[in-house]
Amino acid sequence: MSESLRMVVVLAIIGMVSAGILSVVYDTTSVIIEENAARALESSVYEVLPGTVTVEIIRSSGNQLRVDDPKEMREEEQRTTLIYQGLDGQGNVLGYAFVGEANGYGGVIRILVGVDEATDQILNAKVLAHSETPGLGDRIEGENFRSRFVGKMVTDPIAIGQDIDGLSGATVSSRAAADAVRQGFIDTIAVYRGGE
Amino acid sequence: MVLWKDFVRGLWAENPTFRLNIGLCPVLAVTTSAINGLSMGAATVFVLICSTALISLIKGIIPDKVRIPAYIIVISTFTTIVDLVMHAYLPDLHSVLGIFIPLIVVNCIVLGRAEAFAAKNSVIRSAFDGLGMGLGFTWALTLLGSIRELLGSGTLFGLALIPEGATTLGIMSLPPGAFITLGILMAVMNMVSARQKKMAS
Amino acid sequence: MNLFTILLSALLVNNFVLVRFLGICPFMGVSKDVDSAIGMGLATTFVMVVTAAATWLIQWFILEPAGLPFLQTLAFILVIASMVQLVEMFLHKTSPSLYRAMGIFLPLITTNCAILGFAIMGVQNSYSFIETVIFGLGAGLGFTLALMLMASIREDLRFADIPKPLRGVGIAFILAGLLSLAFGGFAGLV
Numbered sequence: 001m002s003e004s005l006r007m008v009v010v011l012a013i014i015g016m017v018s019a020g021i022l023s024v025v026y027d028t029t030s031v032i033i034e035e036n037a038a039r040a041l042e043s044s045v046y047e048v049l050p051g052t053v054t055v056e057i058i059r060s061s062g063n064q065l066r067v068d069d070p071k072e073m074r075e076e077e078q079r080t081t082l083i084y085q086g087l088d089g090q091g092n093v094l095g096y097a098f099v100g101e102a103n104g105y106g107g108v109i110r111i112l113v114g115v116d117e118a119t120d121q122i123l124n125a126k127v128l129a130h131s132e133t134p135g136l137g138d139r140i141e142g143e144n145f146r147s148r149f150v151g152k153m154v155t156d157p158i159a160i161g162q163d164i165d166g167l168s169g170a171t172v173s174s175r176a177a178a179d180a181v182r183q184g185f186i187d188t189i190a191v192y193r194g195g196e
Numbered sequence: 197m198v199l200w201k202d203f204v205r206g207l208w209a210e211n212p213t214f215r216l217n218i219g220l221c222p223v224l225a226v227t228t229s230a231i232n233g234l235s236m237g238a239a240t241v242f243v244l245i246c247s248t249a250l251i252s253l254i255k256g257i258i259p260d261k262v263r264i265p266a267y268i269i270v271i272s273t274f275t276t277i278v279d280l281v282m283h284a285y286l287p288d289l290h291s292v293l294g295i296f297i298p299l300i301v302v303n304c305i306v307l308g309r310a311e312a313f314a315a316k317n318s319v320i321r322s323a324f325d326g327l328g329m330g331l332g333f334t335w336a337l338t339l340l341g342s343i344r345e346l347l348g349s350g351t352l353f354g355l356a357l358i359p360e361g362a363t364t365l366g367i368m369s370l371p372p373g374a375f376i377t378l379g380i381l382m383a384v385m386n387m388v389s390a391r392q393k394k395m396a397s
Numbered sequence: 398m399n400l401f402t403i404l405l406s407a408l409l410v411n412n413f414v415l416v417r418f419l420g421i422c423p424f425m426g427v428s429k430d431v432d433s434a435i436g437m438g439l440a441t442t443f444v445m446v447v448t449a450a451a452t453w454l455i456q457w458f459i460l461e462p463a464g465l466p467f468l469q470t471l472a473f474i475l476v477i478a479s480m481v482q483l484v485e486m487f488l489h490k491t492s493p494s495l496y497r498a499m500g501i502f503l504p505l506i507t508t509n510c511a512i513l514g515f516a517i518m519g520v521q522n523s524y525s526f527i528e529t530v531i532f533g534l535g536a537g538l539g540f541t542l543a544l545m546l547m548a549s550i551r552e553d554l555r556f557a558d559i560p561k562p563l564r565g566v567g568i569a570f571i572l573a574g575l576l577s578l579a580f581g582g583f584a585g586l587v
Binding site for chain 1: 262
Binding site for chain 2: 419422425468469474567570571573577
């Protein structure tokens with residue numbers, strides 16, 4: 001076997017064996033990973049919609065797989081706000097929760113916001129993911145900052161400098177968090193209340 | 197016994213962090229606490245042992261010109277396995293260690309040992325070498341993590357060790373603290389090894 | 398997030414070496430004099446920009462549509478290794494003296510965690526093609542900046558009377574800590 005051919009063949013074999021092994025591991029673990037994520041999200045919904053016993057998915061990420069245009073598909077995914085509904089033990093709707101996203105300093109900030117069904121006012125907010133600077137931007141996780149969103153309605157500005165105080169030394173993070181909440185709220189009301 | 201020597205080497209005399217100064221990125225990044233450092237070390241040990249053992253096993257069939265790409269494929273396979281398994285079974289740890297788990301593939305220790313040792317030695321010796329190097333890396337990570345956690349948050353492995361309300365050195369949890377602590381530790385290790393040499397002579 | 402913010406953030410505010418802890422090995426290894434620091438920095442930046450383009454295409458046109466996100470690490474690192482190989486061959490032909498001067502450090506660019514690091518980050522942040530390229534440019538330039546700063550100080554340190562245990566890597570890390578502290582001042586810039 002010529003040297004070049006041998007090089008290609010050996011690499012190809014190693015590559016394929018490796019891809020095969022990873023495929024198997026992925027199939028097993030991805031199920032568990034998704035379950036974990038779903039459970040984590042559910043428990044977060046319990047937090048922002050107190051009294052919730054069951055969680056219903058109103059809107060999940062875009063199902064249209066635009067394989068021909070992955071960029072379009074990704075942007076579609078980005079635009080879609082995830083919406084959940086919280087039901088109490090008797091099946092009454094307590095409220096709805098949405099996941100707002102915006103780009104902060106270090107990456108995407110995802111915030112779960114719980115809204116009261118009756119008053120359409122924000123009950124609570126919880127930061128699900130962020131890559132902000134420890135000690136500075138990560139203070140958006142704290143009770144102090146999150147409580148600033150409580151009581152807001154979609155008609156409120158929900159903007160730093162207007163009706164929400166930013167965190168000192170973390171302007172970008174605060175602004176991104178507020179953007180995430182505001183934009184997510186607007187999208188959610190359009191879908192949740194728009195159909196009625 | 198030569199296997200014992202292969203193992204012990206990585207722990208102190210050729211400790212990858214303090215003596216060889218390789219694989220330093222995770223040493224600074226994930227040592228915000230002792231448990232993080234320990235976990236990172238454990239993940240790396242797994243990749244190290246598996247990779248060096250497998251590479252030593254198949255070294256005969258890999259043409260020399262493509263050995264680096266071949267090693268990379270093997271190492272990244274084990275790295276991805278660790279990534280997926282941790283994501284599924286240890287999600288909190290996975291999210292804390294974050295991007296540094298896939299970065300194990302470019303940890304100079306792994307590729308370095310594959311090239312320098314596994315490519316030329318038996319499977320069993322490579323495995324012991326990998327274990328020693330990995331554990332040497334792990335105790336360095338855990339030590340740095342413990343210091344930063346203790347001084348930065350007053351806890352060790354999550355247990356609060358200082359009285360309520362006592363001031364902590366916040367800088368320890370931030371990048372500057374990591375750099376400076378490592379620099380001082382390097383100096384301390386140098387002093388210890390210099391003393392060892394003096395006593396031996 | 399506009400392009401300028403991405404660039405400035407990667408370059409200064411979230412500098413890859415001094416804040417994100419990526420690229421530490423070459424940072425320590427090649428920062429002993431300014432010339433090799435600049436050479437290494439620019440070579441790395443070039444590899445990063447090319448890698449940005451390649452990894453973006455691979456992620457969104459091959460891995461995602463085929464449902465193979467778990468092959469990301471493998472695919473990316475192979476891309477990086479290939480790019481470095483190409484850069485090596487290119488330098489060898491066009492500037493043999495530079496090629497010789499960089500020596501062993503050229504192939505070592507492959508193991509620079511900053512390159513794989515930023516590529517993965519770009520995907521996680523769902524950056525567009527141009528955003529990923531700018532991100533790579535910023536990361537590379539930030540790496541070069543940190544390297545240059547480090548090298549210029551270490552060049553002067555050669556004449557300083559440093560206590561024996563601290564010589565070499567010890568003082569270099571403390572130096573890096575001070576630089577990192579200084580870069581912390583950029584927080585809030587954008």
